[in-house]
Amino acid sequence: DIQMTQTPSSMPASLGERVTISCRASQGISNYLNWYQQKPDGTIKPLIYYTSNLQSGVPSRFSGSGSGTDYSLTISSLEPEDFAMYYCQQYDSSPNTFGAGTKLELK
C-alpha cells in the first residue's frame, strides 16, 4: 500500500496567517491526490481533487499543488472556521489511502 505522510501533525497558527500542510507519498502518485477537512464534530468536507482543483463552494483562499511524491495544501489567510483536521488521500493505486492528518489549531 502507498503510505501518505502528512507534516506537520499539528500546527498552531493565527487568524490571517498563511499556512501550508504537506503530504508526501511513499512513491509517485501522478497527481492523484485529494484533500478533505474534518471538523471537531466529525463532519468531513471535500476541499480539493486531483491535486489542485477546488471543490465547488470552497473559498478561494484554499489551494493545492504538487507533483510526483510531494503535495501541499495552502490556506492563504486563516479564517476562524478553518481550524480543523486536514487529510490527504491518494488514489493512484489500490487501496486508496489517507494521510494521518494535520490538526490546525488556533495559536
Added chain:
Amino acid sequence: QVQLKESGPGLMQPSETLSLTCTVSGFSLTSNGVGWVRQPLGKGLVWMGTIWAGGSTNYNSAVQSRLSISRDTSKSQVFLKMNSLQPEDTGTYYCARHGDSYAHPYWYFDFWGPGTMVTVSS
C-alpha cells in the same frame, strides 16, 4: 440536495457481525458509487470498500475476508456487513459518495454522511 446518513447499532460484542445502513437521497445509486470509510478512535481515515454504480464491489484487502457491501437501489440504501468484530474495529464509520468521473474523479468522495460510532466491547 445530496445527503447520506449512516445508521446501525452503537455497541457490539466481540465476534459479532456488524450491520450498517447508509441511506442516500438526492442522487441515484445507479449513477454514483458509495464507499465506506472508517476512523478508529483518535486516528485517521481508512477506506474499507465500495459498491459501484453498476453494482460491482471493491474491498480493502485488510478487511476483505470479513466484509460485504451490498445495496437496495429501490430503497436508496447501501449496506455494510462485517463479521468477527474485534475491539480494534471500534470507531466512526462513514459512507461517502464517489465522484461520477464527469464532475469529479471516481476516487474522490464528494459527499459524506455524518458518521456513526461503533464500539466493540464485551
